[in-house]
């Protein structure tokens with residue numbers, strides 16, 4: 394397997410409670426990996442270790458390594474803003490920035506000084522809004538507030554905004570759980586279209602969505618990874634009793 | 645349609661009609677009083693309003709009806725209120741930040757907010773008396789600076805609480821969204837947090853300014869009154885509320901009329917500031933996340 398992210402001996406503690414226990418996994422490049430498991434098993438926590446979001450919560454402790462392209466993102470001399478540029482995040486609830494639709498897409502490119510002039514920014518905004526499947530709906534009102542969009546449109550805007558900083562990895566923490574079915578489907582189709590170019594890691598609580606999206610599956614339980622493997626293997630022939638129970642219990 | 649009962653005058657309908665009447669009545673009283681105040685100020689003040697009023701200082705015999713104007717009071721009030729607002733801002737921003745960052749919703753946070761709300765409700769004459777006592781103890785004379793300090797104290801609770809509410813309503817998701825794109829914390833503060841909070845902060849500042857410029861009792865004790873244009877922080881200064889007060893108390897009808905003109909000028913300044921702030925907030929508010 395061509396691993397994009399490698400997790401080695403990862404342990405995470407919230408104050409006293411241990412949330413992740415000795416995690417060792419690899420996330421394949423340019424595929425969709427789905428993390429499943431009952432609520433509270435540590436899916437969000439694991440995802441947060443990939444873009445160093447865990448350190449935004451006080452009192453957390455982390456041991457072990459997370460390697461992206463072979464480099465430990467927790468090394469002392471690593472710039473956290475560079476990590477988050479390479480590892481993008483699609484949050485559970487869309488949260489547009491307090492600015493126009495256009496400026497939301499420009500924001501990330503601007504702070505990383507990725508474009509030279511207005512023309513380049515304009516072209517990039519159009520490009521990423523098209524990729525996110527939002528251009529046709531918003532090209533006439535690019536300077537309206539981002540909050541004037543529906544929740545589903547806002548989530549696609551957040552996708553465009555995230556892609557605009559040219560990440561290699563997209564993380565999604567239940568990115569469709571706040572959306573209506575049609576908007577969810579829309580986001581899912583985008584993620585599938587994009588998977589050739591991006592390594593995607595999605596946390597989901599719906600088994601059907603996992604089955605629609607996953608190339609690779611990680612099943613977690615009480616802070617441990619119980620099983621990890623290709624979607625076909627895990628869904629058709631789970632090796633562990635717990636995984637089997639989860640798959641059957643939910644159907 | 646048989647199941648729909650015809651509306652009858654049951655008790656609940658009567659109660660509703662009565663309540664609606666009370667609400668409308670209160671509204672009419674409030675709007676009516678405001679209209680009446682404006683009406684009186686405009687009708688009585690306009691005749692005395694002239695270019696001289698706003699461009700000249702009192703000349704000899706002004707208070708007996710001779711020539712001159714109240715430029716000293718207009719400038720004095722603007723200096724006092726702007727200075728007080730600026731000073732209050734310098735202190736209220738860090739206090740509000742401290743409340744949010746370190747005290748939060750803790751017991752101490754509750755006490756600090758309670759104290760601020762109590763301070764808010766204290767009549768300004770008490771502040772004036774406090775300032776006066778302090779100045780006597782320190783052997784200081786009435787001055788622009790003393791007036792600014794006392795106005796800053798009066799404005800501080802309103803501004804701090806208004807900013808506190810603004811900061812408390814700052815969604816944490818917003819910071820995370822910006823951080824997730826690789827922002828530094830400074831970029832988050834500068835480009836995202838400020839944008840979200842600017843309308844609220846503008847409102848807070850103008851609330852403070854409004855209270856400061858209209859206050860008579862506190863500056864009476866601390867800033868004094870003079871016919872000269874203020875040129876130094878250490879000298880006394882005139883102010884519009886006191887110009888209204890002194891002139892209305894005069895036995896000369898011309899001077900009384902000038903009192904109303906001064907009130908009209910003060911009203912226009914306050915109106916301009918609040919309309920301006922409304923307009924500015926609405927513009928800035930367009931993009932904020934509710």
Ligand SMILES: Nc1ncnc2c1ncn2[C@@H]1O[C@H](COP(=O)(O)OP(=O)(O)O)[C@@H](O)[C@H]1O
Nearest residue numbers: 407408412431432433434435436437438439450
């Ligand atoms: N900020 C936090 N402080 C303390 N404990 C937390 C915090 N966030 C999560 N946890 C705990 O860590 C465990 C894993 O949580 P999480 O990663 O959110 O699970 P999931 O996303 O799978 O539902 C849970 O037991 C949860 O209670």
Ligand SMILES: [Mg+2]
Nearest residue numbers: 436437438566
């Ligand atoms: Mg979760």
